[in-house]
Amino acid sequence: MSLLEAVRFAFRTIRAQKLKSFFSLIGVLIGVTFLIAVVSVVQGMNRYMVDRFANALIGANTFELRQRPSIVMDDVTEDVWREWRRRPRISYDDADYVRERIRTPATFAKFCSDRVNVSYGGKVAKDVDLVGTEESYFRIRNYEITAGRTFTAQEVRAATPVLVVGSELADKLIPGLDPLGKPVQIGGLPYRIIGVVAKQGTLFGISLDKFAVMPFNAPGRRLICPINILDALIVRTDDPTRMQGALAEAEAAMRARRQLKPDQPNNFAFQTAEGALTTWQKISRILFLALPGLVAISLVVGGIVIMNIMLMAVSERTREIGIRKALGARRRDILAQFVVEAAALSSAGAVLGIGLGLVLAWVVNALTPLPAAVAPWSVAVGVVLGVTVGIAAGVYPASRASRLDPIVALRAE
Amino acid sequence: MIRIRELTRAYEMGTERILALRGVTLDIARNEYIAIMGPSGSGKSTMMNLLGCLDTPTSGEYWLNGEEVSRLSDDALARVRNREIGFVFQTFNLLPRATALHNVELPLVYAGVGGRERRERALRALDRVGLANRVQHRPNELSGGQRQRVAIARALVNQPSILLADEPTGNLDSVTSEEIMQVFADLHRGGQTVIMVTHEPDIAAHAERTVVLRDGRVESDSRGSALDPYTPAAAPEPLAAAAGAR
Numbered sequence: 060m061s062l063l064e065a066v067r068f069a070f071r072t073i074r075a076q077k078l079k080s081f082f083s084l085i086g087v088l089i090g091v092t093f094l095i096a097v098v099s100v101v102q103g104m105n106r107y108m109v110d111r112f113a114n115a116l117i118g119a120n121t122f123e124l125r126q127r128p129s130i131v132m133d134d135v136t137e138d139v140w141r142e143w144r145r146r147p148r149i150s151y152d153d154a155d156y157v158r159e160r161i162r163t164p165a166t167f168a169k170f171c172s173d174r175v176n177v178s179y180g181g182k183v184a185k186d187v188d189l190v191g192t193e194e195s196y197f198r199i200r201n202y203e204i205t206a207g208r209t210f211t212a213q214e215v216r217a218a219t220p221v222l223v224v225g226s227e228l229a230d231k232l233i234p235g236l237d238p239l240g241k242p243v244q245i246g247g248l249p250y251r252i253i254g255v256v257a258k259q260g261t262l263f264g265i266s267l268d269k270f271a272v273m274p275f276n277a278p279g280r281r282l283i284c285p286i287n288i289l290d291a292l293i294v295r296t297d298d299p300t301r302m303q304g305a306l307a308e309a310e311a312a313m314r315a316r317r318q319l320k321p322d323q324p325n326n327f328a329f330q331t332a333e334g335a336l337t338t339w340q341k342i343s344r345i346l347f348l349a350l351p352g353l354v355a356i357s358l359v360v361g362g363i364v365i366m367n368i369m370l371m372a373v374s375e376r377t378r379e380i381g382i383r384k385a386l387g388a389r390r391r392d393i394l395a396q397f398v399v400e401a402a403a404l405s406s407a408g409a410v411l412g413i414g415l416g417l418v419l420a421w422v423v424n425a426l427t428p429l430p431a432a433v434a435p436w437s438v439a440v441g442v443v444l445g446v447t448v449g450i451a452a453g454v455y456p457a458s459r460a461s462r463l464d465p466i467v468a469l470r471a472e
Numbered sequence: 473m474i475r476i477r478e479l480t481r482a483y484e485m486g487t488e489r490i491l492a493l494r495g496v497t498l499d500i501a502r503n504e505y506i507a508i509m510g511p512s513g514s515g516k517s518t519m520m521n522l523l524g525c526l527d528t529p530t531s532g533e534y535w536l537n538g539e540e541v542s543r544l545s546d547d548a549l550a551r552v553r554n555r556e557i558g559f560v561f562q563t564f565n566l567l568p569r570a571t572a573l574h575n576v577e578l579p580l581v582y583a584g585v586g587g588r589e590r591r592e593r594a595l596r597a598l599d600r601v602g603l604a605n606r607v608q609h610r611p612n613e614l615s616g617g618q619r620q621r622v623a624i625a626r627a628l629v630n631q632p633s634i635l636l637a638d639e640p641t642g643n644l645d646s647v648t649s650e651e652i653m654q655v656f657a658d659l660h661r662g663g664q665t666v667i668m669v670t671h672e673p674d675i676a677a678h679a680e681r682t683v684v685l686r687d688g689r690v691e692s693d694s695r696g697s698a699l700d701p702y703t704p705a706a707a708p709e710p711l712a713a714a715a716g717a718r
Contacts, residue, residue: 064581071569071570072569075569378565379567381565382565382566382567383578383582384526384550384553385524385526385553385559385565386553386554386559386578386579386582386626387550387551387553387554387555387579387582387583387630388550388582389546389547389550389551389582390546390547390550391547392550392582465526466521466526466527469526469561469565
């Protein structure tokens with residue numbers, strides 16, 4: 060008897076007992092659904108964290124020289140926190156000193172920011188992220204300008220009170236009108252809008268478009284940073300592979316400037332996209348480690364259910380086995396029939412599980428900001444697991460069936 | 473074609489050893505139509521199982537078409553059953569969920585015959601027993617006589633050496649029984665060897681030779697269709713009755 064024949068027998072039986080078959084494959088179904096859904100959600104979160112979170116806040120091949128890390132997801136002890144606060148802040152001179160000593164081709168921008176209120180006419184936009192920086196900032200952030208222009212190096216040198224604003228701020232403050240050239244006030248000081256940045260979207264539901272960018276030494280600078288003090292020097296290397304080199308150069312320069320002895324730790328910090336992701340990577344690694352255990356449990360349960368169903372099937376169909384043996388079925392024909400039947404049941408469970416997993420991933424994708432992408436390898440693993448569980452669960456019942464004495468089997472009711 | 477020498481079959485029943493067959497010697501030629509009779513406990517079921525290669529003897533020889541089949545392995549016996557023997561059972565033993573066509577195809581599946589040829593041969597066999605218009609019916613949609621015809625078609629589809637029928641009319645009314653006997657007679661006329669195990673003298677009367685078993689031995693072996701049937705035993709021996717129940 061060929062394998063094809065065995066598969067045909069198996070599907071005939073499964074079709075004849077639809078409900079029972081469905082219940083018996085539910086364990087495998089849940090296991091595979093879980094596998095597909097969790098893998099796609101975790102991978103989706105991974106991509107979200109990398110694309111949106113890290114790259115939106117910091118950017119690829121970019122690092123920031125800071126007094127202390129800006130994105131901290133780990134628990135920080137009180138002592139560490141106090142040490143961070145005692146550190147000297149980054150001054151204009153620190154930034155220029157480091158910039159001069161980085162040999163790796165890179166783009167630099169002084170950076171300072173805080174929340175301020177921006178008003179236009181009688182309207183006030185509260186909690187606007189005001190950034191004081193240099194003209195290179197727009198290149199580092201890859202901001203696309205939809206209207207007007209960015210400010211120039213001359214305007215930075217001259218500390219001109221000009222603003223490039225995020226799209227949401229422009230829409231809220233000056234709805235329905237061209238924001239270019241409009242006079243706005245920040246902390247009582249007059250500014251002129253010269254450009255609008257393209258919409259950036261949201262991160263964890265928070266708008267990334269409620270900001271304004273001005274030259275770092277413009278009149279309102281006291282609102283965001285003390286005089287001569289910066290939040291960060293942003294460095295973006297032209298070549299992504301050389302970021303670590305630039306980082307080392309910056310570290311050496313900073314240690315020299317702060318006159319740190321070899322045994323003294325850095326009293327400054329570098330924030331990178333990867334650094335922001337370390338905690339997340341820890342979480343996702345734990346999820347990926349726990350996943351096989353959870354999937355294995357449901358598959359073992361599924362396998363036991365299928366084995367039970369097959370044992371029941373063997374005793375229910377003893378007479379059928381007797382008939383088949385009388386007609387010339389060999390042991391291996393009976394064995395193949397029942398193993399294939401178990402494998403078919405469990406593969407059907409796996410296929411349904413994949414379908415359900417895809418639906419779940421799609422629902423997550425549609426209802427949450429997570430891009431839950433289904434990993435092709437998880438689908439392949441699902442199919443392989445389904446077939447394997449079925450074969451493993453089918454072998455014992457099948458071998459019992461194949462060893463039945465045809466005379467006894469034929470007499471069974 | 474069949475040569476049986478001193479065939480015995482013993483069963484272990486707990487600590488007791490029961491001899492169901494106590495040395496049967498029998499020759500059956502090609503194209504014979506033979507009835508094996510006997511009261512319950514006479515060993516006819518055991519005889520039927522041995523003839524059908526469902527069981528192996530404790531001692532003695534069973535030659536089928538020049539092959540000594542009494543010592544074959546399980547799988548070799550399966551092959552012999554598939555090629556040489558067509559079973560017809562009292563309870564039909566059709567697969568309940570399968571159509572008549574699929575039931576008849578089954579022996580060909582195990583013989584490794586390909587799909588199209590299988591279908592053609594199964595249809596021809598069903599046509600031969602007069603069921604060409606019932607091929608897609610399931611057993612529960614068929615009458616008893618029709619079911620037994622499907623079983624006969626299934627038995628014949630692999631062109632076996634022997635058609636082995638075990639009480640083939642036991643579950644049928646007398647009119648239908650006569651029809652089935654007519655089918656057997658036709659097959660016999662067409663050259664088929666038929667061995668029928670029965671306890672009904674009317675049915676045995678259709679055969680051209682009757683072998684009567686009693687207490688595991690051949691009591692009589694007579695030719696001619698108008699023979700005198702066996703006279704039932706007054707009280708079967710307890711040992712033999714137990715063996716018959718096995």
